Amino acid sequence: MNKKKIPATLVTGFLGGGKTTLLSSVLKQPAGRRVAVVVGVPSGSGIDSEILRGKGADLVDNVRRLPLGNRIYELSNGCLCCTVQTDFQHMMQALAMCYDRIDHVMIETPGTELPITFLKHLNSHSLSALFTIDSVVTVADGSLLAGGGFSSDMNLIHSKVDPNLKHLYRAQLDIADVVLISKADLVFPAVRRRLQSKLQALLTHRPDIISMQHGLVNPDLLFNRDCESEQRLDVDKIKVDEQHIADGFDSVMVKLGRVDSDLLVSRLQMLIREQPVYRTKGFAELPNKMMRQVVQGVGSRINRSYDRCWGEGEQRSTHLQIIGRHLDSERLMATLRVAEV
Structure with missing residues (x-):
């Protein structure tokens, strides 16, 4: 019997934008879906996955390691994984073995990187038969975008002159099927509308723009989008010196x-x-x-x-x-x- 492909959502965005908050929100209100969350950790720190486990402690049936791998934790509505790029492919293959217990996979990519490597892995021969890229979601801090920055404080606002940071942030927006404006409750409605208009004019590929207020978003706005992002982006032809950006x-x-x-x-x-x-x-x-x-x-x-x-x-x-x-x-x-x- 042919197994149906598991839809996967890639979540990207700059440091501190609200990616982990988004994933925590989804785990707390999964709308009846069994969600696997994969946290990409370039340094192997595992702190983001620990934060998610702490925030969602009430969701854990048994915080126990499944036999599929020593960094897969079973939750009441799915599972939580922690991975580095070098074993991402193996982690996804392990998740595919749980296809009867998983309805959707959400993959958080590191804030200092573009998700190109993850997209290429998902588009590889071994994974493309198992997963389809439902959408790429870029999380952007609305309170800071409204002030003309892309992250917090003078350190980062001044660093807009750094071409690597400007390129990284713009590329994270350009790759999005959905731009999720986080912390929108900190922005006046009129300012939020102007911000949405500005993003729509800037991003000619017309991603959907939605807001997350008080750390919550309706999961129905994120799932089953069927964007097939790998086809829109023509992943195999993208050549980005991602390592050069991350090395900074x-x-x-x-x-x-x-x-x-x-x-x-x-x-x-x-x-x-x-x-x-x-x-x-x-x-x-x-x-x-x-x-x-x-x-x-x-x-x-x-x-x-x-x-x-x-x-x-x-x-x-x-x-x-x-x-x-x-x-x-x-x-x-x-x-x-x-x-x-």
């Missing part, structure tokens, strides 16, 4: 012990004033707290929240990923160690 970014992994939360934020903001830090994300272990603190930053805008209690026997630590350009990792580590208690 540094990613530093920081592991600390227990920290003072306010002091950690203060030291992060000190670093951001000194170095071009674009994105901060991870978890902090705090004294006298049973819950894990999530640290999320775009530029100097740093938010903190609690997602779940530390598990019994779980190794507790502070684990951050800091992304930017030309970062001084030794200075960065020395500055943040001061926050340990």
